[in-house]
Amino acid sequence: MELSIIGSGYVGTTIAACFADLGHDVVNVDIDDAIVDSLNAGQAPIHEPGLDELVETHAGDRLRATTDYDAVLDTDATFLALPTPSNDDGSIDLSAMKAAASSLGETLAQKDDAHLVVTKSTVVPTTTVEVIGPRIEEASGKTVGEEFDIAMNPEFLREGTAVEDFLSPDKIVLGAQSERAYEQLDEIFASLVERAGDPPVVKTGISEAEMIKYANNAFLASKISLANDLANICKEFGVDSEEVLDAIGLDARIGSAFLGAGLGWGGSCFPKDTAAIIAAARARGYEPRLLQAAVDVNDEQPKRMLELLEDRFDPEGKRVAVLGLSFKPGTDDVRNSRAILLIDHLLDAGADVVGYDPVATENMRAHFPNIDYATSAADALVDADAALVATDWDEFAALDAQFDEMRERVVIDGRRIVTRRDGLDYESLV
Numbered sequence: 203m204e205l206s207i208i209g210s211g212y213v214g215t216t217i218a219a220c221f222a223d224l225g226h227d228v229v230n231v232d233i234d235d236a237i238v239d240s241l242n243a244g245q246a247p248i249h250e251p252g253l254d255e256l257v258e259t260h261a262g263d264r265l266r267a268t269t270d271y272d273a274v275l276d277t278d279a280t281f282l283a284l285p286t287p288s289n290d291d292g293s294i295d296l297s298a299m300k301a302a303a304s305s306l307g308e309t310l311a312q313k314d315d316a317h318l319v320v321t322k323s324t325v326v327p328t329t330t331v332e333v334i335g336p337r338i339e340e341a342s343g344k345t346v347g348e349e350f351d352i353a354m355n356p357e358f359l360r361e362g363t364a365v366e367d368f369l370s371p372d373k374i375v376l377g378a379q380s381e382r383a384y385e386q387l388d389e390i391f392a393s394l395v396e397r398a399g400d401p402p403v404v405k406t407g408i409s410e411a412e413m414i415k416y417a418n419n420a421f422l423a424s425k426i427s428l429a430n431d432l433a434n435i436c437k438e439f440g441v442d443s444e445e446v447l448d449a450i451g452l453d454a455r456i457g458s459a460f461l462g463a464g465l466g467w468g469g470s471c472f473p474k475d476t477a478a479i480i481a482a483a484r485a486r487g488y489e490p491r492l493l494q495a496a497v498d499v500n501d502e503q504p505k506r507m508l509e510l511l512e513d514r515f516d517p518e519g520k521r522v523a524v525l526g527l528s529f530k531p532g533t534d535d536v537r538n539s540r541a542i543l544l545i546d547h548l549l550d551a552g553a554d555v556v557g558y559d560p561v562a563t564e565n566m567r568a569h570f571p572n573i574d575y576a577t578s579a580a581d582a583l584v585d586a587d588a589a590l591v592a593t594d595w596d597e598f599a600a601l602d603a604q605f606d607e608m609r610e611r612v613v614i615d616g617r618r619i620v621t622r623r624d625g626l627d628y629e630s631l632v
């Protein structure tokens with residue numbers, strides 16, 4: 203089928219390249235010239251394993267990019283993969299979605315055939331029906347359910363494994379309100395369902411699909427926070443939290459995934475999505491206490507890590523290496539990275555900070571242009587008084603003699619990844 207994807211960030215680029223690989227003709231529409239140029243030159247604008255190869259293979263053939271919304275006119279369906287960040291009060295900021303819906307509506311006014319508009323972005327329940335649909339109607343002069351349909355297809359991919367996750371989903375959720383829309387969605391997803399070995403396809407309402415996405419993220423974020431709460435209790439008793447969490451994960455009802463205790467969850471999604479659904483629930487008069495507690499535990503973990511450092515010395519004038527800047531391994535994304543909270547605090551305390559990350563240095567430089575950046579973990583450790591391990595990149599597990607180059611060998615491990623302990627003043631956060 204002919205598909206258009208509006209928004210070419212982590213999700214838009216990944217799904218465009220994957221849909222092209224699955225045999226669709228895809229055009230990415232983005233307002234950012236640099237992203238469009240990069241895609242048309244056959245280069246992925248973001249770091250994701252396997253994405254470069256897909257973009258290189260399909261660019262100029264089944265995959266192209268443009269800043270011109272008119273490209274939508276040659277397609278059967280449009281996916282909206284726009285950012286849905288947080289307002290200051292945590293509620294969802296729909297400005298990009300609204301702008302894109304209006305632009306799309308103006309374009310669709312020129313289209314004679316029916317069109318399907320699919321919300322891919324994470325949006326609070328009722329957004330597609332009450333905000334996106336009406337905006338497109340207003341700008342196009344057309345009517346939902348007649349000249350165009352709306353649908354919602356939440357995305358569950360993780361950064362760092364985006365291509366693999368998209369192509370091998372645990373489930374595909376299709377929210378729609380007309381048979382015509384379900385049929386078109388079936389057609390779009392048929393090649394993925396076949397390649398992925400027939401995963402469950404959940405057909406549901408549009409607002410249910412929107413809520414499934416929040417429920418999924420809220421559950422996973424809360425599971426990590428519960429693991430952190432339990433690990434903090436373990437630490438009080440001198441009990442090995444890893445052994446405890448590994449053991450409870452063997453219970454099939456609990457499962458071992460997302461029980462990794464440590465510095466907590468960051469990234470562009472868990473923090474904003476928990477905040478958005480909490481704000482949306484409050485706006486309807488419900489206080490989501492458990493979810494708020496999960497957020498509170500998560501906010502505490504970086505503070506606990508800094509306390510462990512400050513138990514050793516006042517960071518003022520000390521050189522502190524922060525190992526790992528991305529919000530998790532496998533990505534260059536630093537949005538809501540725990541490392542940002544650590545660096546902010548260290549700078550406030552007057553420390554001399556050196557950061558290191560295998561791929562996220564340039565993105566972090568935009569946040570902190572004035573700290574030092576090392577080109578290897580070994581370089582970061584030279585003459586450092588302390589090292590804070592913020593991200594569980596595999597290479598940190600292999601560090602050994604490099605610690606001998608530190609001035610004071612204080613190592614606070616936020617991810618329980620460092621294996622060497624001898625000769626170090628080592629403490630794990632959990």
Ligand SMILES: NC(=O)C1=CN([C@@H]2O[C@H](COP(=O)(O)OP(=O)(O)OC[C@H]3O[C@@H](n4cnc5c(N)ncnc54)[C@H](O)[C@@H]3O)[C@@H](O)[C@H]2O)C=CC1
Nearest residue numbers: 209210211212213232233234284285286298302323324357
């Ligand atoms: N990043 C992730 O791992 C996942 C993200 N999501 C959701 O997907 C949505 C998109 O997230 P990301 O891809 O991470 O965002 P992103 O910020 O990486 O990309 C968004 C893109 O939209 C473009 N854009 C903004 N306004 C536009 C407009 N009016 N017209 C055309 N393009 C416009 C931007 O230039 C940017 O390239 C969000 O709702 C997010 O919650 C869902 C699952 C996974």
Ligand SMILES: O=C(O)[C@H]1O[C@H](OP(=O)(O)OP(=O)(O)OC[C@H]2O[C@@H](n3ccc(=O)[nH]c3=O)[C@H](O)[C@@H]2O)[C@H](O)[C@@H](O)[C@@H]1O
Nearest residue numbers: 357358359360361426460461462466467468469471529530
């Ligand atoms: O909605 C989204 O955007 C995505 O959010 C998360 O994906 P992502 O944020 O890319 O990465 P995760 O692997 O979930 O990690 C999120 C954070 O949790 C932390 N984490 C993860 C797992 C764990 O056991 N412990 C833990 O602290 C990671 O370090 C990271 O900071 C979800 O896992 C995806 O299913 C979802 O599509």
